[in-house]
Amino acid sequence: MKYLVKLVVVTFAAVLSLGAISTASADKLKVGFIYIGPPGDHGWTYAHDQGRLTVEDQLGDRVETTFVEGVPEGPDAERAIAKLAETGHKLIFTTSFGYMEPTLKVAKRFPDVKFEHATGYKQADNVATYSARFYEGRYVQGQIAAKISKSGIIGYIASFPIPEVVRGINAFMLGAQSINSDMKVKVVWAYTWFDPPKEADAAKVLMDQGADIITQHTDSTAAIQAAADRGIKAFGQASDMIHFAPKTQLTAIIDEWGPYYVARTQAVLDGTWTSGDTWHGMGPGMVVMAPFTNMPESVRQMAIETTAALTSGKLHAFTGPIYNQAGELVVAAGEVAPDFPMLATMNFYVQGVDDKLPE
Amino acid sequence: MPDLIIASVMTMMTAATPLMFAATGELVCERSGVLNLGVEGMMLIGAVFGFATAAVTGNAPLGLLMAGVAGLLASLIFAALTLSLLSNQVATGLALTIFGTGLSALVGFDYVGETIERITAIHLPVLSDLPVVGRLLFGHDPLVYLSLGLLAGVTWFLSHSRWGMILRAVGDSDVSAHAIGYPVVLIRYAAVAFGGMMAGLGGGYLSLVYTPLWAENMAAGRGWIALALVVFANWRPERVLFGAILFGGITILQLNAQAAGVGIPAAFMSMLPYIATIVVLVLISRDAIKIRLNAPACLGRPFRAER
Numbered sequence: 296m297k298y299l300v301k302l303v304v305v306t307f308a309a310v311l312s313l314g315a316i317s318t319a320s321a322d323k324l325k326v327g328f329i330y331i332g333p334p335g336d337h338g339w340t341y342a343h344d345q346g347r348l349t350v351e352d353q354l355g356d357r358v359e360t361t362f363v364e365g366v367p368e369g370p371d372a373e374r375a376i377a378k379l380a381e382t383g384h385k386l387i388f389t390t391s392f393g394y395m396e397p398t399l400k401v402a403k404r405f406p407d408v409k410f411e412h413a414t415g416y417k418q419a420d421n422v423a424t425y426s427a428r429f430y431e432g433r434y435v436q437g438q439i440a441a442k443i444s445k446s447g448i449i450g451y452i453a454s455f456p457i458p459e460v461v462r463g464i465n466a467f468m469l470g471a472q473s474i475n476s477d478m479k480v481k482v483v484w485a486y487t488w489f490d491p492p493k494e495a496d497a498a499k500v501l502m503d504q505g506a507d508i509i510t511q512h513t514d515s516t517a518a519i520q521a522a523a524d525r526g527i528k529a530f531g532q533a534s535d536m537i538h539f540a541p542k543t544q545l546t547a548i549i550d551e552w553g554p555y556y557v558a559r560t561q562a563v564l565d566g567t568w569t570s571g572d573t574w575h576g577m578g579p580g581m582v583v584m585a586p587f588t589n590m591p592e593s594v595r596q597m598a599i600e601t602t603a604a605l606t607s608g609k610l611h612a613f614t615g616p617i618y619n620q621a622g623e624l625v626v627a628a629g630e631v632a633p634d635f636p637m638l639a640t641m642n643f644y645v646q647g648v649d650d651k652l653p654e
Numbered sequence: 655m656p657d658l659i660i661a662s663v664m665t666m667m668t669a670a671t672p673l674m675f676a677a678t679g680e681l682v683c684e685r686s687g688v689l690n691l692g693v694e695g696m697m698l699i700g701a702v703f704g705f706a707t708a709a710v711t712g713n714a715p716l717g718l719l720m721a722g723v724a725g726l727l728a729s730l731i732f733a734a735l736t737l738s739l740l741s742n743q744v745a746t747g748l749a750l751t752i753f754g755t756g757l758s759a760l761v762g763f764d765y766v767g768e769t770i771e772r773i774t775a776i777h778l779p780v781l782s783d784l785p786v787v788g789r790l791l792f793g794h795d796p797l798v799y800l801s802l803g804l805l806a807g808v809t810w811f812l813s814h815s816r817w818g819m820i821l822r823a824v825g826d827s828d829v830s831a832h833a834i835g836y837p838v839v840l841i842r843y844a845a846v847a848f849g850g851m852m853a854g855l856g857g858g859y860l861s862l863v864y865t866p867l868w869a870e871n872m873a874a875g876r877g878w879i880a881l882a883l884v885v886f887a888n889w890r891p892e893r894v895l896f897g898a899i900l901f902g903g904i905t906i907l908q909l910n911a912q913a914a915g916v917g918i919p920a921a922f923m924s925m926l927p928y929i930a931t932i933v934v935l936v937l938i939s940r941d942a943i944k945i946r947l948n949a950p951a952c953l954g955r956p957f958r959a960e961r
Contacts, residue, residue: 500662500913503910
């Protein structure tokens with residue numbers, strides 16, 4: 296029933312937004328965006344929408360942008376993407392992992408439309424993939440958490456067991472272990488990207504079980520607000536959430552999509568667009584840390600130094616020796632985990648994570 | 655360990671409260687013979703108007719009042735369509751949910767990302783500081799007590815008051831109630847309005863207490879769970895309490911089990927309340943008398959007064 300309602304709403308949203316742009320002038324490049332949540336989530340989708348606004352801002356006289364929000368991952372996504380392609384959009388950004396297959400399917404039907412799929416790993420001639428190395432930020436968070444936590448237990452609200460999320464948990468753990476090898480990370484899978492009450496529930500449960508730092512890989516501000524309510528420190532997700540919890544947020548990983556979106560749109564305008572995979576981290580500025588707040592000065596300095604080392608490339612979050620949960624050495628001492636296949640398809644926990652990875 | 659149990663129970667109560675509000679209201683509505691499937695929509699309308707009021711005035715209790723009023727007004731649309739114009743209750747209820755989802759998103763657009771002062775837990779000197787029972791009995795937010803009070807009131811009303819019995823008569827045999835001279839349609843209007851107010855309050859609880867923010871579609875299916883809960887409770891108000899704690903609690907238990915590293919698949923645990931509903935439905939369906947005793951006989955049937 297809920298699905299039916301969502302479907303109707305999504306269809307309305309699609310029809311409305313597409314109706315609005317169909318009247319626009321024809322010589323501008325139409326760029327479409329598919330969002331998993333509302334731009335007002337102040338997290339993941341918000342960050343992508345900021346990127347879209349940057350495109351409008353910098354190339355506004357040559358492009359026009361459209362977005363369809365709240366598109367569920369699945370058959371609806373295929374419909375929404377196809378609708379954008381049918382209505383003359385020549386560049387379409389699909390901004391969630393679960394849009395991978397729908398994007399590839401639609402791309403086959405529209406060979407002259409360029410597609411950009413966020414956080415996926417399957418490309419085609421007209422499908423490029425892009426993602427940010429959020430895990431670099433997670434490593435910094437892990438270090439901060441290990442310094443600040445008194446109980447030694449960190450609560451981690453995860454969304455879906457996909458490589459991107461598992462990578463974040465592992466990087467966090469490795470960061471924490473680099474400070475204190477006894478740190479524990481408790482993981483709760485919410486199986487949603489955006490459900491504020493459920494995210495708050497997960498935060499509460501983790502705090503009930505003794506976690507005194509909360510970090511999340513879900514998109515709303517509910518978890519950090521739940522932490523604020525109990526006077527516990529937490530990390531923001533995907534955008535700066537300090538406004539929602541001024542005394543709680545330690546830092547946040549901010550996704551800066553703007554420059555990438557501008558560059559790719561420019562490439563289509565210039566006719567130089569090619570498929571490929573982009574995976575940028577702190578170095579090129581795709582991952583930025585929000586100001587380090589609510590922590591002692593010494594911890595702040597450490598966080599700044601680690602961020603600088605990750606930015607310059609002097610430090611890699613996945614530097615060996617790294618063991619998996621079974622105790623097997625997966626990255627030898629002094630070596631760095633390769634992007635492919637290990638990081639891109641990460642499907643195991645590193646030693647020390649207090650959870651069993653769902654199948 | 656005792657701390658963990660107390661903390662979990664407290665968290666469970668907050669998860670049960672929005673369900674309790676919405677289900678208590680829907681139960682009264684269904685007992686009068688009207689099936690309103692718009693609970694989810696009314697919750698969302700309550701949530702957004704409650705939050706908007708709190709954000710503008712800075713007064714969360716006023717926001718809660720508005721949440722109830724907004725839910726009530728939304729239910730009156732439903733009542734006018736189904737009771738006066740005799741439209742199909744199932745279709746109209748579904749339409750109300752779709753309407754509520756859209757309206758709340760529209761109204762809430764400007765309030766996304768706003769923050770408010772939430773309604774906090776009460777703290778009674780001495781009583782709240784008692785070991786164990788202090789927090790369990792006297793440490794909740796005021797709305798937990800309000801929902802329990804309203805549920806107790808409804809239980810008494812339906813079983814012991816004259817008007818409660820008339821309401822049940824209307825739900826069980828509208829024709830007879832009309833023949834004796836009771837205003838069937840008017841009573842149903844009142845029951846639907848009460849249901850709407852309660853759903854609105856449940857929504858207000860979400861946006862003002864549970865997660866003090868507005869997010870599109872934030873009820874996330876709780877309205878549907880409340881509907882299932884009424885059936886699960888076999889239309890008996892005292893069982894709503896048990897059901898709400900079970901349905902709300904299972905979410906919390908599920909998350910707790912995960913955090914504790916118990917290897918039960920989360921998806922399976924999330925399924926449990928619905929399986930329980932089906933099991934209860936199957937069990938009560940085996941006993942025709944029990945159904946006849948509890949399910950309002952006129953549920954969902956339109957009533958047109960004969961002269």
